[in-house]
Amino acid sequence: MQWEGINEFVSVAETESFTQAAKAIQISTAQVSRQVSALEKRLKVKLFYRTTRKVSLTEEGRVFYQHCRSVLDGLDAAERALTNLQSTPQGKVRLTASVTYGEQQILPIINDFMLRYRDVEVTAYLSNQRVDLVEQGFDLAIRLGKLNDSSMMAKKLGTRTNYLCASPAYLDQYGVPHSLSELNKHSCLLGTLDYWHFSDAGKERNIRVNGRLRYNSGYGLVDAALKGLGIVQLPDYYVQQHIQSGALVTLLDNYRESDEGIWAVYPKNRHLSAKIRLLVDFLAEHLVDLY
Template identity: 75%
Template sequence: MKWDGISEFVYVAEYESFTQAAKKLSISTAQVSRQVSALEQRLNIKLLYRTTRKVSLTEEGQVFYQHCRAVLDGLDAAEQAVSNLQSKPQGIIKLTAPVTYGERQLLPLVNDFMVHYSDIEVTAFLSNQKIDLVEGGYDLAIRIGKLSDSTMMAKKLSSRTNFVCASPSYIEKYGIPHSLTELAQHNCLLGTLDYWHFKETGKERNIRVTGTVHYNSGYSLVDAALKGLGIVQLPDYYVQKHLENGGLVSILDNYREPEEEIWAVYPQNRHLSPKIRLLVDYLTQRLSKP
């Protein structure tokens, strides 16, 4: 009796919708509504504010939700602990990652992982937008830079370095900027942002830059830089081989920003899953810099 309505209430609270909670639980909206109402009557407490447009938690509902969420997470953890006894990890992993990093670095390793674990299926959605893992039903996300969501578990996989570079032909024609202020005198090849990241006198700085190229494609920006159209700032996996073969030259190295960390992020109730743990460990081993 004490469990009746708990799952329904938790999902209504998280989705702020009876309809979405019903879809999550694969039951009717009316059944979700009845169970939550019965729960409120049993507790003699109003847990939710309901309007035609929105559902939100009352103050009492907030407190009750935190405890109920912990209970459900504990149940999930118990089920995962039992499933860990299985000798072979299996099932579907749903993950998301930034587009270029996913294509170039991540998914080839996921393919290698699946060669070793043939009973695992992977669904990947690549997007540069930050996706809500719980709402989207994702098991895992790869994120770059500072993390803002403290409710998620996170493990560092690797890091990346942003280089400012130009081709020898551009340098021969226009010279090299030796300070951040001199960037204003150069044609900067821009991506989706109109500023670049640097570190000056121990402090991180964003410098606004301008130029004749605005692409949302790192590969196209590299091509433009190789052809002498301007200066570019891009992560190492775009430019490393060109720096090594002389196609590009690294500049403003004294102002290079600290490395950006690359993280595996996942909901707390996923951390005991053998398939998630195996994949995260596999990525950590393959992506970690020496």
């Protein structure tokens, strides 16, 4: 009886919303409200200030939250300890990643992981839109580049490199650019942005480029570059094999920006279970071997 409402209370405290808390723990908003109200009645104290726009902890609520969070963390630790005693990890994992990187890099590694650990169930949702892990109930996300969300914890899995490149046929016909300023004389194969990223004397630079072709498909851009339609800037997983074969030639290597991070991201207040930690370590190990 004394545990009733604790999970609901903690979820509301962390999301600052009854609706978001309900989504996070996958019950109805009405049930969350009833449980929190019953908890307040049982404790004989007001835990939240409620307005139509915002939910925030009272002073008593903050004190109670800190103790409840510690208790739940202890329960998580106890569960992890039991899981670690098992010979193999088991249970469900929900993760998200961007579409192309997920298809080409992440999902094949997860398939290998599931061949090794047959009691683990994985649901992967690939999207190029930023997914709210807490609201949509994901255990972790694989994200690329700079991280801006301070409410999340992150483990670095590896790095990726952006290459500027073109086919030998294109360069034979139009010449090789030797400076950033020369790019405006070339046919640039555009993605979703109007600029490319470079590093100039240690400083980041975004150079606006132009061209008669624009795709929101990395594979389409690679094909265009291979057929001599222009210069392209893309991550290594699109172009690495073509660079190694000589079908594409890297350009302006002295201006290449620093490698971007590949991250496993998870909510700050959620400890990684043994199965998720094992998956994260498995991804980090195998991403290193891709190239």
